[in-house]
Amino acid sequence: MGKKGDLSNFERGMVVGARRAGLSISQSQLLGFSRTTISRVYKEWCEKGKTSSMRQSYGQKCLVDARGQRRMGRLIQADRRATLTEITTSYNRGMQQSICETTTRTTLRRMGYNSKRPHRVPLISTTNRKKRLQFARAHQNWTVEDWKNVVWSDESRFLLRHSVWGMFSWHTLGPLVPIGHRLNATAYLSIVSDHGHPFMTTMYPSSDGYFQQDNAPCHKARIISNWFLEHDNEFTVIKWPPQSPDLNPIEHLWDVVERELRALDVHPTNLHQLQDAILSILANISKECFQHLVESMPRRIKAVLKAKGGQTQY
Structure with missing residues (x-):
């Protein structure tokens, strides 16, 4: 409830x-x-x-x-x-x-409004529609209990042209890592090895956890793929379909953080202040909030199936 x-x-x-x-x-x-x-x-x-x-x-x-x-x-x-x-x-x-x-x-x-630049949602290519549909069909029988084993990760750019990387699962919010420069494969490898790996092994000691990442170029680099292969006995990397932010519940979590950041009386002026502000916001987000996001996964999958791989309301 x-x-x-x-x-x-x-x-x-x-x-x-x-x-x-x-x-x-x-x-x-x-x-x-x-x-x-x-x-x-x-x-x-x-x-x-x-x-x-x-x-x-x-x-x-x-x-x-x-x-x-x-x-x-x-x-x-x-x-x-x-x-x-x-x-x-x-x-x-x-x-x-x-x-x-x-x-x-x-x-x-x-009043609850946020100013945003109008933008067009990029059209999903025919090839990517098929991949999204294949993913939805492969996971259409997954229950909320199955999705509880998934750890969601993503980078998000907030104020000051700075980005942060974060992760969360049904059970808890994961670490938050500030990114003060353009994220490349080497930097991303440090993040997943130093922060993602300990979180996965701690949360899923039975090696039944799934790690989700999108298809950003640095995520698909050879050194990243090789690293995941070396640790495939500890957790599984989900083969994520391209052009699918609507399937990733962490996007909604970032939206919550961004709205509260913009509502601050005093905005952060550097990366350190930005990290502290986001950590403070995340600390006050209820556990029920991100658990509801995970619970939405069966509905998201059904929406992709209904749209035949096309864009959904999420």
Whole structure:
């Protein structure tokens, strides 16, 4: 069952952001909250523009009240591609008290919105559609118990043009490794040998664990393949289909981290501060959150089968 009770401001923003992005209540449950909680929080936002669990009792008076937030929400729905300048200009028309772009940005973050550059989802090639379909068929009978044996890994770029590498399984979050440069095969070998290997052998001492990685060039290098062959008696590397971020639940975990990073009052200014901030965020993510992500795997597989290897809603 999902979490109940009052949520933090960030968790409320997660719920509102997920629903405004078009996710159903069932899909939003991947965040780890109950259907009742998701419905209540989203209703409060729609009716009152409320994303905070407590009243603001200090600091500068908010220039955009609940009514103003609803007005801003309507402007966004009318044009999802509007820039911050365009939203501010449209909002100020007919208003007695105008606001600046900084206030607009702060209000949007409070409402659960994040600015993103519009981009096209790359089309999945015919060859890769077949590989995705083959993978889904090979794993269509896997249960949640089977997926609990998988460790998910990925690199993700956050602020400052810096990246981190992380991993997690049903049981726990794994190590977080900062990457201060372009990741090559040699650097990746150090990561999997120094961090991935101990995690796998500790979590799955019976050698029944599976290690997941995507098809980044450095992951497919000869020295990496040879290293995995040397350790194939300790764990199995999943043959991952290309163009399949929708199948990897760690992508959703990175989304949670990125939203909270952008909501920080003081943003990190260097790689060390960024690592500390991400570690702090991960430490406060409930175990139920990433367990729900693993539980979504049978549904993701079914979605790929239904799409005949094509793109899915995930």
